[in-house]
Amino acid sequence: MKKEYKKLAPENRLLLGPGPVEVAPRVLNVMSNPLYGHLDSKFLEITNETMELLRYTFQTTNQLTIPMSGTGSAGMETVMVNLLEEGDRAIICVNGVFGQRLRDMADRCGAEVISVEAPWGKTIDPEDVKKAFKNASGKVKLVGIVHAETSTGVKQPLEEISKIAKENGALLVVDAVTSLGGVDLKIDDWGIDACYSGTQKALSCPPGLSPVTMGEEALKVLSNRKTKVQSWYLDLSMIKNYWGKERVYHHTAPINMIYALREALLIIYEEGLEERFKRHQLNSDAFVSGIEAMGLSMAVKDKEYRLPTLNTVSIPEGVNDITARTYLLDKYGIEIGGGLGDFKGKVWRIGLMGESSKRNNVILLLNALGDALMQQGHRVDFGAATEAALKVYNG
Amino acid sequence: MKKEYKKLAPENRLLLGPGPVEVAPRVLNVMSNPLYGHLDSKFLEITNETMELLRYTFQTTNQLTIPMSGTGSAGMETVMVNLLEEGDRAIICVNGVFGQRLRDMADRCGAEVISVEAPWGKTIDPEDVKKAFKNASGKVKLVGIVHAETSTGVKQPLEEISKIAKENGALLVVDAVTSLGGVDLKIDDWGIDACYSGTQKALSCPPGLSPVTMGEEALKVLSNRKTKVQSWYLDLSMIKNYWGKERVYHHTAPINMIYALREALLIIYEEGLEERFKRHQLNSDAFVSGIEAMGLSMAVKDKEYRLPTLNTVSIPEGVNDITARTYLLDKYGIEIGGGLGDFKGKVWRIGLMGESSKRNNVILLLNALGDALMQQGHRVDFGAATEAALKVYNG
Numbered sequence: 001m002k003k004e005y006k007k008l009a010p011e012n013r014l015l016l017g018p019g020p021v022e023v024a025p026r027v028l029n030v031m032s033n034p035l036y037g038h039l040d041s042k043f044l045e046i047t048n049e050t051m052e053l054l055r056y057t058f059q060t061t062n063q064l065t066i067p068m069s070g071t072g073s074a075g076m077e078t079v080m081v082n083l084l085e086e087g088d089r090a091i092i093c094v095n096g097v098f099g100q101r102l103r104d105m106a107d108r109c110g111a112e113v114i115s116v117e118a119p120w121g122k123t124i125d126p127e128d129v130k131k132a133f134k135n136a137s138g139k140v141k142l143v144g145i146v147h148a149e150t151s152t153g154v155k156q157p158l159e160e161i162s163k164i165a166k167e168n169g170a171l172l173v174v175d176a177v178t179s180l181g182g183v184d185l186k187i188d189d190w191g192i193d194a195c196y197s198g199t200q201k202a203l204s205c206p207p208g209l210s211p212v213t214m215g216e217e218a219l220k221v222l223s224n225r226k227t228k229v230q231s232w233y234l235d236l237s238m239i240k241n242y243w244g245k246e247r248v249y250h251h252t253a254p255i256n257m258i259y260a261l262r263e264a265l266l267i268i269y270e271e272g273l274e275e276r277f278k279r280h281q282l283n284s285d286a287f288v289s290g291i292e293a294m295g296l297s298m299a300v301k302d303k304e305y306r307l308p309t310l311n312t313v314s315i316p317e318g319v320n321d322i323t324a325r326t327y328l329l330d331k332y333g334i335e336i337g338g339g340l341g342d343f344k345g346k347v348w349r350i351g352l353m354g355e356s357s358k359r360n361n362v363i364l365l366l367n368a369l370g371d372a373l374m375q376q377g378h379r380v381d382f383g384a385a386t387e388a389a390l391k392v393y394n395g
Numbered sequence: 396m397k398k399e400y401k402k403l404a405p406e407n408r409l410l411l412g413p414g415p416v417e418v419a420p421r422v423l424n425v426m427s428n429p430l431y432g433h434l435d436s437k438f439l440e441i442t443n444e445t446m447e448l449l450r451y452t453f454q455t456t457n458q459l460t461i462p463m464s465g466t467g468s469a470g471m472e473t474v475m476v477n478l479l480e481e482g483d484r485a486i487i488c489v490n491g492v493f494g495q496r497l498r499d500m501a502d503r504c505g506a507e508v509i510s511v512e513a514p515w516g517k518t519i520d521p522e523d524v525k526k527a528f529k530n531a532s533g534k535v536k537l538v539g540i541v542h543a544e545t546s547t548g549v550k551q552p553l554e555e556i557s558k559i560a561k562e563n564g565a566l567l568v569v570d571a572v573t574s575l576g577g578v579d580l581k582i583d584d585w586g587i588d589a590c591y592s593g594t595q596k597a598l599s600c601p602p603g604l605s606p607v608t609m610g611e612e613a614l615k616v617l618s619n620r621k622t623k624v625q626s627w628y629l630d631l632s633m634i635k636n637y638w639g640k641e642r643v644y645h646h647t648a649p650i651n652m653i654y655a656l657r658e659a660l661l662i663i664y665e666e667g668l669e670e671r672f673k674r675h676q677l678n679s680d681a682f683v684s685g686i687e688a689m690g691l692s693m694a695v696k697d698k699e700y701r702l703p704t705l706n707t708v709s710i711p712e713g714v715n716d717i718t719a720r721t722y723l724l725d726k727y728g729i730e731i732g733g734g735l736g737d738f739k740g741k742v743w744r745i746g747l748m749g750e751s752s753k754r755n756n757v758i759l760l761l762n763a764l765g766d767a768l769m770q771q772g773h774r775v776d777f778g779a780a781t782e783a784a785l786k787v788y789n790g
Contacts, residue, residue, distance in 0.1 A: 005444060005661055008654055010428050011437055020430045020650055031426040031651060033405050035415045035601060037730045042406055049400060069603065070465045070628060073646040077628045105627045200647055206430060208464070208603055208649035230625050232500045233465060233472045249735070251468040252595055254603035255415055256426060257652065259403055266400055335432045340644070 015356060016365055017337035018150050018178070018310055020200035020207050022355035023264070027205055030263045031256045038253040047243065050258055053265035057180060057203070057273070058195065058213045060187035066243045067209040067261055068234065069254050072177040072198025075210030077105055078234040079173050079194045080144075083218060085227050086110030088141040091132045091170070093117075093124040093161075097151035097340045098175055102144045109230065114140070120342045121152050121312075123305050126160040133168045141221070142171040142193075148179035150201075151340040153300050153312030153349065155183060162191040171218055177201055180211065181268050182280045182309040182353050193218040199257075202280070202309050204354025205264035208257045212236075264354075283357045284308030286392035287350065290366040293388035294373075294380055299347045309357075311350040312343070316378055321345045324372040332368045362389055410751060411760055412732035413545050413573070413705055415595035415602050417750035418659070422600055425658045426651045433648040442638065445653055448660035452575060452598070452668070453590065453608045455582035461638045462604040462656055463629065464649050467572040467593025470605030472500055473629040474568050474589045475539075478613060480622050481505030483536040486527045486565070488512075488519040488556075492546035492735045493570055497539045504625065509535070515547050515737045516707075518700050521555040528563045536616070537566040537588075543574035545596075546735040548695050548707035548744065550578060557586040566613055572596055575606065576663050577675045577704040577748050588613040594652075597675070597704050599749025600659035603652045607631075659749075678752045679703030681787035682745065685761040688783035689768075689775055694742045704752075706745040707738070711773060716740045719767040727763045757784055 015021045036043035054065045068078050080102070084090060090111045092103040095118040106113045114136055116128045124145060133140060143165045147156050158174060165172040171193040179185050180195075182202025187195055194214045200207035214222070214236070222237060229235040233251065241248040268276060288298055288306070291313055299312035315321055321338055325348070328334040337349035348369075352362065366389055370380040410416050431438035449460045463473050475497070479485060485506045487498040490513040501508045509531055511523045519540060528535060538560045542551050553569060560567040566588040574580050575590075577597025582590055589609045595602035609617070609631070617632060624630040628646065636643040663671060683693055683701070686708055694707035710716055716733055720743070723729040732744030743764075747757065761784055765775035 002664065003447075005448075005664070008425050008428060008441070008658060010431055013429065013431060013435070015430060015432060017432055019647060020432060023430060028427040028429065028651075030403050032423040033403060034408065034423065035410060035418060036405055036408060037410060037412055037415060038602070040408070040724075040730065046403070052398075053400075070469065071646045071649060074465065074628045077626065081626075101627065108623055108625050108627055198647065206649065206651040207433070207647040208652050228503055230503050231472065231476075232496065232503055233469045234628075251466045252414060252593065252602040254466060254601065254652070256423075256601040256655075257603050257649070260651075263403060269397070269400070329435075335435065 012333045014332065014334045014361065016351055016361060017335045018349045018351050019198065019353070021204055021351050021353045023204055023206055024267060024355050027260050027263045030259045033259055035255045038255060039247065039249065043255065044247060046258065046262055050262045050265065051243065053262065053269055054211050057265055057268055058187045059185065059189070060213050062187065062213045062215050064219060064236070064240055065213040067211050067258065069251065070210055071207050072196065072210050073101065074234065075196030075198065075212045076102060076175060077231065078210070078212050078236065079196050080105040080109055081229050081231045081234055082222050082236045083142055083171060083173065083194060084109040084111045085225055087112065089114065089136060089138060091116055091129060091140055091143045093129065093145040095122060095124055095152065095154060096120055096146065096149035098146045098149055098177065102146065102175060106144065121154060121300050123154055123156050126164060129161050129164050133164065140168060140170045142173050144173040146175040147185060148176060148183060148307050148309060150178045150310055151343060153307050153310045155305050155307045158190050158192065166191060171221065178307065178310050181276065183307060184277050187213055199261055199264065202353040203264050203268070205260050208254060209261050280308040280352065280357050282392065283352050283359065283362050284311055286389040287311055287352060287362045287366065289392050290362070290385040290389035293384040294366070294370060299343065309351065309353045311352060312347045313350060314347055315345070316373070319373060319376050319378055323376060327372040327375055328368055334365060334368055359393060407728045409727065409729045409756065411746055411756060412730045413744045413746050414593065414748070416599060416746050416748045418599055418601055419662060419750050422655050422658045425654045428654055430650045433650060434642065434644065438650065439642060441653060441657055445657045445660065446638065448657065448664055449606050452660060452663055453582045454580065454584070455608050457582065457608045457610050459614060459631070459635055460608040462606050462653065464646065465605055466602050467591065467605050468496065469629065470591030470593065470607045471497060471570060472626065473605070473607050473631065474591050475500040475504055476624050476626045476629055477617050477631045478537055478566060478568065478589060479504040479506045480620055482507065484509065484531060484533060486511055486524060486535055486538045488524065488540040490517060490519055490547065490549060491515055491541065491544035493541045493544055493572065497541065497570060501539065516549060516695050518549055518551050521559060524556050524559050528559065535563060535565045537568050539568040541570040542580060543571060543578060543702050543704060545573045545705055546738060548702050548705045550700050550702045553585050553587065561586060566616065573702065573705050576671065578702065579672050582608055594656055594659065597748040598659050600655050601652070603649060604656050675703040675747065675752050677787065678747050678754065678757050679706055681784040682706055682747060682757045682761065684787050685757070685780040685784035688779040689761070689765060694738065704746065704748045706747060707742045708745060709742055710740070711768070714768060714771050714773055718771060722767040722770055723763055729760065729763055754788060
């Protein structure tokens with residue numbers, strides 16, 4: 001007797017966590033198109049358009065601006081393994097889980113890693129990066145830093161650190177997993193040499209691809225390597241020949257995921273980056289106002305450094321994290337994220353990114369969250385929360 | 396002025412190359428379902444079912460049987476980086492592009508690689524593997540071999556080589572990218588310690604995931620490592636805790652691709668492995684009969700070692716490879732593959748896998764290929780080709 005498997009029919013969910021987030025129906029629908037071969041000239045046109053749209057979104061003219069065939073962490077690893085060789089020196093900035101991951105990867109490349117740390121919820125201080133260069137026992141190849149720390153909700157200013165890296169002849173590598181397409185990020189203007197992101201955050205596409213961009217200086221480092229890149233799968237010296245004019249086979253491109261990414265990027269292009277950033281800021285501002293009116297507080301104390309895409313709310317004392325999140329899921333189908341690492345059980349991570357960044361979601365979530373708190377005996381002023389949010393929207 | 400991008404609307408294609416191949420509409424359609432979060436218990440049920448169905452397809456009880464978040468080559472790299480450490484000794488069998496790739500990866504892991512070679516189009520001789528063990532200067536950690544060499548169309552017998560590996564205390568690692576789901580492959584019965592595949596071949600799913608299975612012996616090697624796995628993204632010591640009972644976050648699983656894989660595996664489960672293997676063999680036999688009746692010849696001379704999934708036809712003298720393939724694409728929308736490496740310009744690679752392995756496709760392709768040959772002044776007996784194929788079908 002064969003086991004019976006049910007037809008796949010996902011239950012209703014509203015994804016307001018750290019990702020994946022909501023995906024527009026038109027993006028979901030393009031994935032159902034029949035496949036092209038990965039060397040079909042018609043498919044190559046699609047990849048050309050995808051690169052064009054990625055350059056627009058990254059605000060760069062970098063030729064090598066492509067989606068890697070893996071999730072965001074594959075992009076992180078791509079940049080690390082291609083730029084670092086055994087014995088290289090790297091300054092890695094760590095103020096959350098993703099800085100830790102970056103450090104772990106640099107370490108696995110055999111690099112000598114110099115950590116620059118900041119407390120969770122705080123930004124990295126450029127002065128500390130300067131000091132790290134001063135104290136380094138020799139040439140530093142790159143500085144790795146997270147623009148949007150998904151574990152804490154911190155937005156890291158990059159321009160000053162970029163200058164410091166340049167003055168010291170080092171490359172600047174930036175993690176933009178939770179900022180690309182939702183928060184201003186100027187690859188060229190800010191002098192970022194290599195950057196990666198994921199599709200399931202502010203790009204509002206399903207997870208599975210990792211957009212990566214690399215400038216001329218980074219490509220020079222790549223072409224001057226003494227050793228092979230330790231990953232064959234992520235070796236850009238070969239992969240750039242598939243995405244470049246040569247169109248040489250490396251591995252089979254994930255056709256339908258690229259259909260989806262192109263469509264998600266088209267939505268961004270149609271909306272326009274400036275409008276999109278404004279929308280993300282507005283919805284986040286409204287949400288934060290509501291949260292504060294409710295008597296809760298944000299985990300990132302300094303407004304200026306809060307990510308609009310990923311909003312970390314401190315869990316009030318006496319409130320059980322998992323009970324509250326389970327309630328939201330059961331009664332509303334709403335997913336929000338729990339804390340990671342140092343922030344486990346201490347914060348909720350609210351993703352207002354891409355399709356999830358909407359007035360409807362903000363108003364609903366404030367009230368649903370209030371309901372979940374009330375279930376645990378926490379007094380909530382619903383009126384104040386909604387009114388505070390509306391004040392942001394309606395002025 | 397913004398550039399106008401057209402709505403994505405792929406042209407009609409019939410994919411009969413080395414992959415991606417045709418994908419069933421129900422597999423394409425499930426990808427358009429809304430997303431779950433990657434830690435949602437409802438999604439975890441889907442991952443459990445996917446693992447169950449993968450075990451069925453791999454004919455294994457291995458607990459660690461999961462789809463890696465990358466294409467087939469990511470699976471190859473997964474197995475290599477997890478099992479090999481710097482200085483380890485590996486015997487790699489090379490009789491085509493994918494054996495070469497496996498060797499390249501073992502080399503990037505810092506392993507001492509002993510190559511066992513065979514000419515393109517031939518199988519690896521177990522005696523040569525035996526000799527390689529004898530001549531090795533110390534313990535060999537693993538033997539890597541390709542079950543279905545996509546570049547040549549050779550099907551490699553594995554049981555004898557498995558015995559030799561066991562006798563010498565080495566693991567057997569098998570590339571089953573173009574066999575899993577189309578050609579008999581018994582992970583447990585044949586003593587295969589680690590195996591990987593891709594979704595876009597005989598599983599008839601879009602590209603983007605790489606099923607991997609690892610047995611107890613391989614897991615022991617993994618847990619006894621002295622050094623960290625050089626890839627963070629592919630580190631199974633962490634990834635197994637997402638797919639295992641712990642369900643610890645590692646990276647965001649590619650939700651919609653997993654929907655697709657589950658559906659493609661369900662089709663296999665419903666058809667049954669035996670029926671499926673028979674179907675693949677039948678369609679290949681009919682195709683080969685037609686090809687030979689047309690006066691062409693198969694690149695793999697020995698019938699016994701021909702893959703039914705990937706059929707390599709020698710391009711007749713005087714026939715231009717690219718002209719013929721372009722004609723097929725233009726007039727029929729049919730994609731077949733050209734040769735790789737040593738076989739470039741010398742063979743066509745015809746994929747009759749999954750949804751592409753159908754009587755209709757065989758009959759159509761024989762005649763379309765005949766047409767393409769005729770365009771280049773090559774005399775073709777269409778009647779003989781069709782009749783030979785029909786004889787296989789109708790007995």
